[in-house]
Each structure stands twice: as structure tokens, then as C-alpha cells.
Amino acid sequence: MEQLTEDSSFDYIVEQFADLQLLRYRVPGFETLSLQRKQLIYYLSQAALEGRDILFDQNGKYNLQIRRLFEAVYLHYQGDRTASAFHELEVYLKRVWFSNGIHHHYACDKFVPGFTADYLSDVILSLPAAYLPLGEGETVQTMCDKLFPVIFNPSVMPKRVNQADGEDLVLTSAANYYEGVTQKEAEDFYAALKAPDDEQPVMYGMNSRLVKENGTVKEQVWKIGGMYDAALRKIVGWLEKAEDVAENDAQRQVIRLLIDFYHTGDLKIFDAYSIAWLKDTDSMVDFVNGFIESYGDPLGMKASWESIVNFKDMEATRRTETISNNAQWFEDHSPVDSRFKKETVKGVSAKVITAAILAGDLYPSTAIGINLPNSNWIRSVHGSKSVTIGNLTAAYNQAARGNGFREEFVYSDVERALLNKYADLTDDLHTDLHECLGHGSGKLLPGVDPDALKAYGATIEEARADLFGLYYLPDEKMVELGLTPDSEAYKAEYYAYMMNGLMTQLVRIEPGCTVEEAHMRNRQLIARWSLEHGLADRVVEWVKRDGKTYVRINDYVKLRGLFGQLLAEIQRIKSEGDYEAARRLVETYAVKVDAKLHTEVLERYRALHLAPYKGFVNPVYTPETDGKGNIIDVKISYAEGYAEQMLRYSRDYSNL
Structure with missing residues (x-):
């Protein structure tokens, strides 16, 4: 690149x-x-x-x-x-x-x-x-x-997505996915649609608004001839032009299936489209267009509309191909119980892409990595496709140089030297491992409902993927494969991750508020759980200097062990659909904010005159x-x- x-x-x-x-x-x-x-x-x-x-x-x-x-x-x-x-x-x-x-x-x-x-x-x-x-x-x-x-x-x-435990998450969320229905009515409606012996279940409710009309709960489906008709017709018109200049038959089939889905709203067709999309690994140009991620739904079912158009970064993709080509090794050596591992990892592909346009839920704020499809059965049978968005991470890195953040929050010159030397590389690698292997790893036990974790599902899934990447970054296999230059590089990501999860991501939260967004909950869960469970050995600790609080890691090797223990438990929760265990873990470690620390972090960050959130303007x-x-x-x-x-x-x- x-x-x-x-x-x-x-x-x-x-x-x-x-x-x-x-x-x-x-x-x-x-x-x-x-x-x-x-x-x-x-x-x-x-x-x-x-x-x-x-x-x-x-x-x-x-x-x-x-x-x-x-x-x-x-x-x-x-x-x-x-x-x-x-x-x-x-x-x-x-x-x-x-x-x-x-x-x-x-x-x-x-x-x-x-x-x-x-x-x-x-x-x-x-x-x-x-x-x-x-x-x-x-x-x-x-x-x-x-x-x-x-x-x-x-x-x-007051809240677009409310995740407060014990409240009716549908009635208290402003997102426009439900009208006139309660959380229980929504959950009961979709539970009734699911057949317990269905080995290829569609993602029920993914492309619809759930409403109550004349006392009856029903779906308003997002399709041509239904809800969002005018916008979907325009989208399809351009997709038909794209179909005419597609690179190959496989890509042409992907576009055609997406058009068919927009016409029908048929979730079986969406699954067929998803399978065709993940199997198209030869095309240079690629895209996501549709109802994809469910973070905006308090119940984690309805999918927000998003799109990204991109093309492959051939040089950087060699890094992700190395990871995906060794996916079975990583799965086999994972610290989770063998009952929850995939015997055969199928269809895992990964690449580094150059974003050409961002839209919908990926604009202006965007992800830096994507792993799709989200369907559990498709992942199990057909695999998944992962991307790291190289030109966006490069833009983030370039814009952040010399802004004073590390000087203010990193404990000492030792950690700063690690970050300056390795952080750009190890951050990209963690994203690669998170998207390519983390989300694609593990399996549900037979009969487990993919929605069993309900409102906690997104946080648990993101924690699972993050932990997979964190666990493997220090592995000698990474050096053997040429992905990391030496056995010290991983420490940059470990320090950055713990500092962020324990402290610096708090700059994104208003005083008096709790952590609500799934990715932020995931990072705090991992960091605070590891801090608490490593206290006896002082694996990670708080230190004070000149009246300021810092994070210090004393034993990076033991920290890896803690990440492995938590990964094993998170995978168990996911595989067994253990809702109560997910609830306890998230509510104990991921939600609450230390008010005194929060005030200090906000004051220190404010003095730097930085913005905690970043987004992009598209090219024309x-x-x-x-x-x-x-x-x-x-x-x-x-x-x-x-x-x-x-x-x-x-x-x-x-x-x-």
C-alpha cells in the first residue's frame, strides 16, 4: 500500500x-x-x-x-x-x-x-x-x-438505544424499529417464528419494523413495494448498472441476489446472497450494501442500513491471507473447551481493503474492520469474509501524530517507546485477528438459539473476538509467520488496550453516565475483569504520579493467561447461550463508571483540546x-x- x-x-x-x-x-x-x-x-x-x-x-x-x-x-x-x-x-x-x-x-x-x-x-x-x-x-x-x-x-x-438492566428496552429506546409493542411482545413474536430443529434459521426480524395495528403485532418489511420503497428502488437502479460492469460471473450473481432480496424481502434470499458474497474472493472490487449490523436495536435483531465500496490492497492483503490460511491452527490451539471449537474451519477469507466510499451506518463514523455474514449457521457451514480497512487506519494514525495524547496518559517512556515502535502494526494485527479469526471462531452447541443472550449478545460477541486477538498476539506463531517482528511487539497492543479499557475510553462518556455502547462495554469488561483477577499477583495496577492516575502492566505473560481464561468463559457463555452468566459478567464489569477517575480523565483530556470521536468526509x-x-x-x-x-x-x- x-x-x-x-x-x-x-x-x-x-x-x-x-x-x-x-x-x-x-x-x-x-x-x-x-x-x-x-x-x-x-x-x-x-x-x-x-x-x-x-x-x-x-x-x-x-x-x-x-x-x-x-x-x-x-x-x-x-x-x-x-x-x-x-x-x-x-x-x-x-x-x-x-x-x-x-x-x-x-x-x-x-x-x-x-x-x-x-x-x-x-x-x-x-x-x-x-x-x-x-x-x-x-x-x-x-x-x-x-x-x-x-x-x-x-x-x-432521551436514548436511542437503552441498555439499562431491568427496564423495557423497547419502550425506552427511541430507535424506530418498534411502534406500540413492548419488549416481551417483540421477543414473544420472534420466538414463535423459530423452529427448534431448524439448522439453517434466517435472521428473523432483520429487515422489518415491528408494529401493533388494531391489537395485532405485525412486521412492516423493508423492501420494494413495502417500507423504504423509494430509496430501495434508487439503490437497485444503480446496482443494475453495476451488474452490467461486474468483474466476473460470481460478482454478478452476488449483485443479482441482492437485487432479488430488495425486491422480495425474503430472508432466505438474503442468506443465499450472503453465501455468494463470502465465496466471491477473487474480485478486486467488493462492497457491502444492505441491512447488516444490529447494534442500533436494543434487542440486537433489527439491522441498520449501511454500505461500503472498496477494492483490495494486494500488498497488505498478504498479511491477512497468512492469518486466514492458518485459521485451523489458531482454532485448534485456542484456550477454550474443545466442545466449543470448530472441528473444521471452513471458508475463512481475509483481506486488507482500500475504502472508496462510506455510507449509512458506516458514515461519517465507521468501523476499521468488518467480518460478515452475521448468520451463525452460515459461519458454521460456509465460513466468513473479513476485511481490515487499511486507508482509514492510515488516516487515523496520520491525524493523531504529535497530538500529546500519549505524553499525557501513557505511564512512562518505556511504554511510549513500545507504542511508537509497534502500535500501528499491532493495532492493525489485532483488528485482523478480531475480524478474521475471532468472530469466525467457535461454535454454538446444537439447539442453542443464536439470540439467546438477547441484549447482552453484542457485547459478549465483541469481547469474544477481541480476546481471541489479544490471546494470540504474543504467540510465537505470530513471529514464525512473519506477522510480528519479535516477541516484544505485542506489548504495545496490550498496554494500549488496558489503558483504553480502564481509563481513556471514558473521554467518550458524559459525567454521570454509564457505559452503554457494545464495543465500549466489551473493552471495559475485559480490562476490569483482568485487573481484578490479576490483583493478587499485581499483573496490572493503578499507579499515581504527580497527582495523576496511570495504568501499569507488571507482568505481560500473566496478562495473556488472564485473557485466555476470560476467552474460555466468554466462549462457553456464547456456545451454551448462558444468558444469566452473560448478564452477570456485563453488569459487573462493563457498565459502571468510577466517577472520580472519570472526572480526572475528562479534565486531562480537555486540556489537550482533542476530539474523542472521529469520522470521515468522502471523496467525490x-x-x-x-x-x-x-x-x-x-x-x-x-x-x-x-x-x-x-x-x-x-x-x-x-x-x-
Whole structure:
């Protein structure tokens, strides 16, 4: 891959506001692709962008109208645009864009506006009604009466995803996946659909909204002719163009099955598409497009819409291919009980990719690795496909250089030297192991419901994958395979992981709040469990220096042993569907926050003037034609700004 760290001319940082920083990412190698592949990326990118409104609606029933209201103000308000209240209104809109709705993309709490309801009312009333997103039969006043409590009242729709133990997670979550049903009604509805002897169960509820109409619980399916029809028709239109320029028959079949799924909503067709997608390992260009991850559903069933278009980084992929080619060795030597291991690891493939476009739940904030499909039976029978997104991790690394974070939070020069020497490599390797082997490892015992862990399933699954990677990073097999340069490299990831899980990820949490997001819960669970269970030997400990708290690892070898013990227990919980054990583990270690430590971490971080969350502005692809409508080239540009891009997307890809 092109060495992005050596390119000082590329401006990675776009802007910063609230707790967010926007970055650019480069797409190295795009210009050298064949015309056919450039066309394919362009068509798939258009299909990706057409789904933007779906995620806004999934995240909350009022999100689209609120976004359009604030965009109208931003574009057309003729009053004092230098006033502090207007600046706060602009920040609010930028946060709505970033989070695809009015709740924080990570913490899930509703934004607190920095302006008053009276100010917003005055601004709205100054605009011609023609500029406002009035619903059918609505007046300006009735629109405001409906939306203002949602925007300003802290007790109305306060959490997009509520994970508080003991509460009705459906009724207390603002995500737009359920309407008029309770958690028990939703769980009972889907439990009734499942056959205990079905060896190839579809992911029930994945592509629908569950509602109660006239006392009857029913699904509103997301498909052409059903819910989200207008957006899905646009997506399919671009997918059909992509099908015409597909690289090979296997890829053409993948696209055709996805189109069929969007037409029918048939989850059996989605499984067929998933199998075809994971088996297509020869195509240079690849994509994800559809209802994929379930983190936004408090019950972990409904899937948010997302898309990424990418192409293979051939040089860096040699690293992940080495891992996937040895998948059986890693499975066999895992510290988990043999009852929970796969006898034969099938279909595991991995690659490093260059992202070309991000969309839906992968934009602006995105994952740096993906492992799909999510279906347990498909993983067991057919395998999975894993990717590490190389150009995004490179952009993160480049933007973070010299920002003072390590100097403030890392215990000593010894640990800083480890991080400076190895961290970029070991962080990528941990992602590779997490996605390629961690998620693909282990098996459920016969008859175990894939949804048995309910609201705790996502945290347990992420912990399982993280622990798999952490356990194997120090292994001599990693050096033998040429993946790590020596037996010391893993210590960089161990230190960074423990420091983050115990301390520094707290910068992402508001004072007085608990940990709610699945990935953050996973990291705190692992770090706090390891700290507690290693206390007798002082494996990891808190230390104070100059009034500041630090993490110190005293025995890296014993820490690996602790990771192995926890991995064995996490895999047992997953394999047996032990809900109560999952609940105890998560609630004991993953949720609670030490208020005193939290205050200290926030103060130290605030002094660095950094943003804890980062996201990306996409490049712009422009086709060049020969005058007859035939594409003769596709040009890429990195010049578009954040607001400029968001407004263009709202103008050109607003389908709902």
C-alpha cells in the first residue's frame, strides 16, 4: 500500500466541533484501476449514497424532518448569522448529520441544544413556509408543536438505544424499529417464528419494523413495494448498472441476489446472497450494501442500513491471507473447551481493503474492520469474509501524530517507546485477528438459539473476538509467520488496550453516565475483569504520579493467561447461550463508571483540546463521458468540505 505517512501534502483534518473531528481519507491506487473497475466503483458508490435516508429514519421517527428543518434554516435564514445562538444551531445540525439523527452516534444520548426553543421558533417563523419540511396537512405551528418536545424536552426520547438492566428496552429506546409493542411482545413474536430443529434459521426480524395495528403485532418489511420503497428502488437502479460492469460471473450473481432480496424481502434470499458474497474472493472490487449490523436495536435483531465500496490492497492483503490460511491452527490451539471449537474451519477469507466510499451506518463514523455474514449457521457451514480497512487506519494514525495524547496518559517512556515502535502494526494485527479469526471462531452447541443472550449478545460477541486477538498476539506463531517482528511487539497492543479499557475510553462518556455502547462495554469488561483477577499477583495496577492516575502492566505473560481464561468463559457463555452468566459478567464489569477517575480523565483530556470521536468526509467521484453518454473515465476529488458534502447528499440522495 502507498505509504500515507510519508505524504505531508495531504490535509487529513477537515474540521472539529463538539466532541467530533472530521478527517479525509485517501484512496490510493484508484487512478490506476481499469475503466471497468472505476465504473463499477462509481455505480456501487451511487447505490451506497441512495440509502442515506433509511438510516436517519431507522435511528428515530422524527430524524428526517428535523434534519430538513435545520437544513432549511442553515440555507435560508437571513438574520444575524454571527450570533452565538446561530453558531450553536449550526453545531447542532452538524451533529445531526454526523450521527444520522438527534442522538449521539456512540453514547446514544439525545443532544442538548445550545440555543433556546424561543430562538428556534423566531428563526423558523422568519422563513417562508415553502422552505420548511411540512408534513401533509401540517402548519408551521403544528410542526413546531410536534418537533419541539423531541428536540428540547430531555424526558422525550432521551436514548436511542437503552441498555439499562431491568427496564423495557423497547419502550425506552427511541430507535424506530418498534411502534406500540413492548419488549416481551417483540421477543414473544420472534420466538414463535423459530423452529427448534431448524439448522439453517434466517435472521428473523432483520429487515422489518415491528408494529401493533388494531391489537395485532405485525412486521412492516423493508423492501420494494413495502417500507423504504423509494430509496430501495434508487439503490437497485444503480446496482443494475453495476451488474452490467461486474468483474466476473460470481460478482454478478452476488449483485443479482441482492437485487432479488430488495425486491422480495425474503430472508432466505438474503442468506443465499450472503453465501455468494463470502465465496466471491477473487474480485478486486467488493462492497457491502444492505441491512447488516444490529447494534442500533436494543434487542440486537433489527439491522441498520449501511454500505461500503472498496477494492483490495494486494500488498497488505498478504498479511491477512497468512492469518486466514492458518485459521485451523489458531482454532485448534485456542484456550477454550474443545466442545466449543470448530472441528473444521471452513471458508475463512481475509483481506486488507482500500475504502472508496462510506455510507449509512458506516458514515461519517465507521468501523476499521468488518467480518460478515452475521448468520451463525452460515459461519458454521460456509465460513466468513473479513476485511481490515487499511486507508482509514492510515488516516487515523496520520491525524493523531504529535497530538500529546500519549505524553499525557501513557505511564512512562518505556511504554511510549513500545507504542511508537509497534502500535500501528499491532493495532492493525489485532483488528485482523478480531475480524478474521475471532468472530469466525467457535461454535454454538446444537439447539442453542443464536439470540439467546438477547441484549447482552453484542457485547459478549465483541469481547469474544477481541480476546481471541489479544490471546494470540504474543504467540510465537505470530513471529514464525512473519506477522510480528519479535516477541516484544505485542506489548504495545496490550498496554494500549488496558489503558483504553480502564481509563481513556471514558473521554467518550458524559459525567454521570454509564457505559452503554457494545464495543465500549466489551473493552471495559475485559480490562476490569483482568485487573481484578490479576490483583493478587499485581499483573496490572493503578499507579499515581504527580497527582495523576496511570495504568501499569507488571507482568505481560500473566496478562495473556488472564485473557485466555476470560476467552474460555466468554466462549462457553456464547456456545451454551448462558444468558444469566452473560448478564452477570456485563453488569459487573462493563457498565459502571468510577466517577472520580472519570472526572480526572475528562479534565486531562480537555486540556489537550482533542476530539474523542472521529469520522470521515468522502471523496467525490465524477464520471467523464464522450458526449454520447459513455463513461470514458471517473475522476476522484478530495476538495469537498463537510457541510458542503452533507448538503449535497441531502439534495441529491433524499428519497424518503
